[in-house]
Amino acid sequence: MTWTPQDDPDRSPEVPAGKTRDALRAAHLYYMQDLTMDAIAAELHTSRSSVSRLLSHARASGLVEISIHSPLDLPSRLEQEILARHEIAAHVVPVPDQASDVDRLDRVALSAARILGRFIDSNQLVGVAWGSTMSAVSRHLVPKSTHNSEIVQLNGAGNLRTTGILYASELLRRFGDAFGAKVQQFPVPAFFDDPATKEAFWRERSTKRLLELQGRLDVALFGVGSPFAEVASRVYQGGYLEREDYAALSADGVVGDVATVFYRADGSSEGIPLNERATGPDFGVLRRAPRRICVVSGRAKLPSLRGAIAAGLITDLITDEGTARALVEHA
Amino acid sequence: MTWTPQDDPDRSPEVPAGKTRDALRAAHLYYMQDLTMDAIAAELHTSRSSVSRLLSHARASGLVEISIHSPLDLPSRLEQEILARHEIAAHVVPVPDQASDVDRLDRVALSAARILGRFIDSNQLVGVAWGSTMSAVSRHLVPKSTHNSEIVQLNGAGNLRTTGILYASELLRRFGDAFGAKVQQFPVPAFFDDPATKEAFWRERSTKRLLELQGRLDVALFGVGSPFAEVASRVYQGGYLEREDYAALSADGVVGDVATVFYRADGSSEGIPLNERATGPDFGVLRRAPRRICVVSGRAKLPSLRGAIAAGLITDLITDEGTARALVEHA
DNA sequence: AACTCGCGTGCACAAACGTGCAAGGAGACC
DNA sequence: GGTCTCCTTGCACGTTTGTGCACGCGAGTT
Incomplete structure (x- = not known):
């Protein structure tokens, strides 16, 4: 795994850039490709639990955005x-x-x-x-x-x-x-x-x-x-x-x-x-x-x-x- | 449950409007309010499995959109x-x-x-x-x-x-x-x-x-x-x-x-x-x-x-x- | 050096979830 | 009216996921 020295500059409690990167990648794999967390863990060389936590992080930090569109013909x-x-x-x-x-x-x-x-x-x-x-x-x-x-x-x-x-x-x-x-x-x-x-x-x-x-x-x-x-x-x-x-x-x-x-x-x-x-x-x-x-x-x-x-x-x-x-x- | 006669007009295989409505509501409860499917089932007076299926439907039909934003300082x-x-x-x-x-x-x-x-x-x-x-x-x-x-x-x-x-x-x-x-x-x-x-x-x-x-x-x-x-x-x-x-x-x-x-x-x-x-x-x-x-x-x-x-x-x-x-x- | 504190990790368990299946219900056709 | 088909439902099961906990590592402190 290549080490990038700089930290994520936009978070107050400094989060290593590597974490954000992994979270991003995990999010892609999970939300765009429907892989299971197990499969993602294998790709990232880590444990499934860490992937679960990465995904939580990705959601909580706005990397993943979930929005809901009502069809225009059916607004509340x-x-x-x-x-x-x-x-x-x-x-x-x-x-x-x-x-x-x-x-x-x-x-x-x-x-x-x-x-x-x-x-x-x-x-x-x-x-x-x-x-x-x-x-x-x-x-x-x-x-x-x-x-x-x-x-x-x-x-x-x-x-x-x-x-x-x-x-x-x-x-x-x-x-x-x-x-x-x-x-x-x-x-x-x-x-x-x-x-x-x-x-x-x-x-x-x-x-x-x-x-x-x-x-x-x-x-x-x-x-x-x-x-x-x-x-x-x-x-x-x-x-x-x-x-x-x-x-x-x-x-x-x-x-x-x-x-x-x-x-x-x-x-x-x-x-x-x-x-x-x-x-x-x-x-x-x-x-x-x-x-x-x-x-x-x-x-x-x-x-x-x-x-x-x-x-x-x-x-x-x-x-x-x-x-x-x-x-x-x-x- | 009130019955609305008209069907969802924008899908080729006609989907009842009620279904889209329920899916929308389920999606809100699930993705915006973090309720469990069990809890949603209770609110919608149906079974948890139906909620699972409603949510699948909501995702598959584009009611729910999941997007991933890389932070601007960290594009691939x-x-x-x-x-x-x-x-x-x-x-x-x-x-x-x-x-x-x-x-x-x-x-x-x-x-x-x-x-x-x-x-x-x-x-x-x-x-x-x-x-x-x-x-x-x-x-x-x-x-x-x-x-x-x-x-x-x-x-x-x-x-x-x-x-x-x-x-x-x-x-x-x-x-x-x-x-x-x-x-x-x-x-x-x-x-x-x-x-x-x-x-x-x-x-x-x-x-x-x-x-x-x-x-x-x-x-x-x-x-x-x-x-x-x-x-x-x-x-x-x-x-x-x-x-x-x-x-x-x-x-x-x-x-x-x-x-x-x-x-x-x-x-x-x-x-x-x-x-x-x-x-x-x-x-x-x-x-x-x-x-x-x-x-x-x-x-x-x-x-x-x-x-x-x-x-x-x-x-x-x-x-x-x-x-x-x-x-x-x-x- | 020893100690502590904070943090990230994996394990194990419980909770939450997806899905094949059989039963029920609503048309459609005879 | 019967029955055939298609769709929906809930159940049961196996899978997938969240999380408390204990461990280990590194940085800062005494």
Whole structure:
């Protein structure tokens, strides 16, 4: 076996080039030529188990891409219905209705992570919000190497008890790693206590730079928060909000949030005091991104989802079947 | 289970739409969500074996597409060498050197069939030659639905003993089926006995129509024939040529043929008498096709391959590793 | 030098998968 | 209505694949 000295330069934990090469070859033999792993092991002079692991590696690292095309004459009823009704390209993830909410989230996140590669490309600015949904997605991303793209954090993540930085930065880092992109953190709390502090912060040059990036995103990626659903979202259980904030939201008729910016059922977000202290981008700013992908799982989030749609925040939707069905059974 | 009356309209042997739908759903669950077939069986209210079969169907019918991307920093040495040296986009199929020639052919054909989908698209005119290589490829094609594309037979297939029509038409039909394309047969012998007959035939309107199609192909697909290799190609064993033809070829310094048109090592094809009686397209005509894909397996065909390259017939090459390696180890 | 830590390997076992086969069901034809 | 044929289904079996574990090697540390 000839030894090539250089390492695979595009992976952070250095993977020997030989491994990638073997994985590539194994993948060819397995997926293009239908050999069994045993046969491949013989060709590569290794054991079958190693081949199994090589193939896992090949899939996990994006060397092998598996995509599913519905024939054009048979796109999911739901997807075309959603397109017709809301002008949103939907990706419906099949999940049985009796599945638990955690299952549902996992499965939607897994599917979402795997189709995200289609949306993210070189030379793009990608805004990512954080929350339980995005966190689940981030754990399943399939690497895809891009050049000159950046991941931009959409909203702050600090709270009363912890800085939250770890949680959010871990999430962002996973995106950065997966796409070989630079990560732009936004080291502020999720909500300021005092709007004035926010304003002051917003005048800082480092903040301005970030806001400027947010203003010219190519892709925005987010979930929706659902303050009053049984399954509370990250923002609503992590000590980010006080009891009185909660009450205020309720009084204002808030149905959800995107990147910690709240809105009502009609999509409006003006006059909600908490937004003055929130760190997420204005919807006006967010809407400048040509592609705005929303990942939602669970019917409990339906009202929030409807609100986000009403606000015109979404161009692409990834959601489970039950939620999609509920969405088109119009209220 | 709701019953939808209409059938899947794009498959010749009618497949119920329900089946495609189930296959699609199974594929999502299997490939996007990593469920086991057991779990999928439960969701679809069927048995695990049926799920296994659904998934096979999904793969075989192109619902699921598996592609392999080499990282851009690690394209096969061979492929980039061939590109640099011959300006040909090569696809090297890994095959161990000690593999038998039949194995080699099978494996190259299988891989070729699976990547062909990338080259053939809607609204295209695709010329296909026939021979053992193309026949092997045709047996593994993965369907891809296209609109308004046509498959055009490049050369006649009759010989002294049989009309050869069955063989060639079966091959062409498989291509047509796989891409949902109309098939244009070319019902003439591989070689006329008398050049005059050919000329007469060439004045027929039906022939002219076909030649006109051949003149504006978008893609041409062919193998290379190798008259003097141990493993004789279809043309050289099927009773298409007489002993004296053979001798004449040898005397003319012929090293191979593409679609029954012969050429020398330097790529020239002028002054080879047999070509006056052959039914394949002139290289001048062939070269009008912007994309000309050649599938070759086995080092025995190397001289023929070199000749075809010298003649400028090839823009894309699909071949086994050994042949590719031999190609760059320049003679 | 000895030790530890991390990583890759093969083994062995369990889980997951493909497929021949027989049974059942839906037309089609008589 | 019968019956013949073709297709689909689930079962059972053998094969193929994933993975915990123990071992061994090499790099870095004391």
